[in-house]
Each structure stands twice: as structure tokens, then as C-alpha cells.
Amino acid sequence: MRSEAETGKIISIAPPAGGDATAADHMLDPELLRRNLVVGFASADSEDVHPFSVLRSQLLKHVRTTGSRVFAVMSVQPGNGKTHVAVNLAAALGRIHPTILVELDLRRPSIGQSLGLSPIRPGIDDCLGGSATLQESGMRIEGTQLTVHRVRTPKINPETLLSSGALAELTDAIRNAADRPICIIDTPPAVIHDDIMLIAPAVDGVIMVVEEARTSKRALVSTIRSLSPTPVIGAVLNRSISSPLQTSEYEYYHMSMAEPNST
Ligand SMILES: Nc1ncnc2c1ncn2[C@@H]1O[C@H](COP(=O)(O)OP(=O)(O)OP(=O)(O)O)[C@@H](O)[C@H]1O
Ligand SMILES: [Mg+2]
Numbered sequence: 001m002r003s004e005a006e007t008g009k010i011i012s013i014a015p016p017a018g019g020d021a022t023a024a025d026h027m028l029d030p031e032l033l034r035r036n037l038v039v040g041f042a043s044a045d046s047e048d049v050h051p052f053s054v055l056r057s058q059l060l061k062h063v064r065t066t067g068s069r070v071f072a073v074m075s076v077q078p079g080n081g082k083t084h085v086a087v088n089l090a091a092a093l094g095r096i097h098p099t100i101l102v103e104l105d106l107r108r109p110s111i112g113q114s115l116g117l118s119p120i121r122p123g124i125d126d127c128l129g130g131s132a133t134l135q136e137s138g139m140r141i142e143g144t145q146l147t148v149h150r151v152r153t154p155k156i157n158p159e160t161l162l163s164s165g166a167l168a169e170l171t172d173a174i175r176n177a178a179d180r181p182i183c184i185i186d187t188p189p190a191v192i193h194d195d196i197m198l199i200a201p202a203v204d205g206v207i208m209v210v211e212e213a214r215t216s217k218r219a220l221v222s223t224i225r226s227l228s229p230t231p232v233i234g235a236v237l238n239r240s241i242s243s244p245l246q247t248s249e250y251e252y253y254h255m256s257m258a259e260p261n262s263t
Helices: 032-037 052-064 082-094 111-115 125-131 165-176 193-202 217-227
Strands: 070-075 097-103 139-141 146-149 182-186 205-211 230-236 253-257
Touching: 032 230, 052 082, 052 182, 052 230, 070 082, 070 165, 070 193, 082 097, 082 146, 082 182, 082 205, 082 230, 097 111, 111 139, 125 165, 165 193, 193 217
Parallel strands: 070 182, 070 205, 097 146, 097 182, 205 230
Antiparallel strands: 139 146, 230 253
16 A cells, blocks of 8 residues: 555645744845855855856757756765755756755765754655655745755755655656746665665766765776666766866865767
């Protein structure tokens, strides 16, 4: 028998106790964003946002060419910069296009804190568990087209939530949304093999964050193979030692997106 989480409640259930049924606009604190290196909301002429504007353009081209709109940001090891890239890319996209940022690192969530979002409102964990709707867990960021679904409470064993069928319902709901949003999903590191194996089939493509001099080629190839048939559509070389695109207070990035026909 299917559990509550499996029965199509993603879109349509009553608000959970203590939850706010309306997705009010959330104002972000610029000082907190600065401290947490969230630069993606800045205007395109800002030097700090440049790498994310480049990545945004490459992703928009991929979206236009393939029609794919649901992407996971992954990396082999912990700490390679997945959340940093996912949040900043989603922020940059949300300036010009309907965008949904979903946190699926259910074990060690950090997006709520990083953006200073309410710790009380329902989260994507509640949504996957069937006690909140997608609308209820979404927090719309004021002045942008970005909606964030952060995790409310860390989970020790998130496999049940990720394997319930609710994740596929969630990504289908996003694909079918009238405003055709682009969805960026933050994930746990690939060393948490079970979680990414459950997330990969639900997405259209993976953006792989690679840390120069830290991510081994062998581990990267093995991870990419294990994600198949979900394609890796691009790579972000974070903290690049060579070919710096920018310096300032941030460490170097080098970003590239594969041509759709080469994936
Ligand atoms: N290019 C960068 N420049 C400066 N700081 C960075 C950069 N990329 C990541 N960081 C910082 O490094 C730390 C780890 O990054 P982040 O949390 O994004 O990694 P992660 O891959 O999501 O880690 P985890 O696997 O634990 O979820 C954070 O404090 C982040 O702000
Ligand atoms: Mg992270």
C-alpha cells in the first residue's frame, strides 16, 4: 500500500500545523548575503556575479536547445562548492527567469541559514513527507522570480523521503508549471551514494562541481558513470588554480557547459 507521501499530495493538501499557507515574499538581508558569499542577486555589471552570469547564459542556451529544465548540482566530495554554486546560479537565474531552488541535501541542509529564511515555515522535507504542499514549502524571494524550497529539519535517514515517489511527483509538478521555471537542485556529495542515486533519475541533467587539485579524475569518472543515463550537462571548476575568471574576495571559478549534442 502506498504511503501518504506517495499519493499525489505534493500539490494539494491542507497546510501543516503551525505552517503559513501563503507563500509571502521574503526579503533577504544584504549583509547576511555578503557574509555568506551569496552574490548571484547582484546586477550583471557586478564583478562578483560575472561567473554566475556566464553559467546562467550557458544554462539558458541548454534549456532553449533541449527543453530540459530540472538540474541537479552535484560533486564527488563534500565541500567542493555545490551549495555555493546552486544558490548563486539560482539567484542569477531568478533575476531574469522563473526559477526554483530546491534543497535536497536533507542530511546537512544549509540554504535556509545561508539566505536567512524562516526556520519555522514548512520545507521541502515536509513536502516530500506528505505534510505540506509544494506551494507551502516555497518561499518567494522579494524582487526576483526565485522561489526557494529549503529543508526545515535535517534528516538522519532521508532515503525513505527520497524513494517514496514524492520526488518524481515534485519534479513533474515543476516541469508542468505554467510559467516554465528552471529548477536548480542542491544535493549531498556523491560519497552519500544512496541519496544521489535516488535524486539523479528525477532530474534532466547534472551540473558537476569540480575542485581543482582536490577532485580525482578516477572518482569523477566513476561518479559520472554511476549517474547514467542522467547526463552531466556541464561542469563548474571551482577554486580553479589555472584560468581564473575572477579574483576579488572569491576564489577562482572556471565554468563550462557541454554542448547539448555532446552529452
Ligand atoms: N569559489 C569559492 N570562493 C570562496 N568560497 C567558496 C567558494 N566555493 C565554496 N566556498 C565556500 O566553501 C565552503 C563549502 O562550500 P559549499 O558549502 O558550497 O560546499 P558543498 O559542496 O555544498 O559542501 P557539502 O558537500 O558539505 O554540502 C562554504 O563555506 C562556501 O562558502
Ligand atoms: Mg552543500
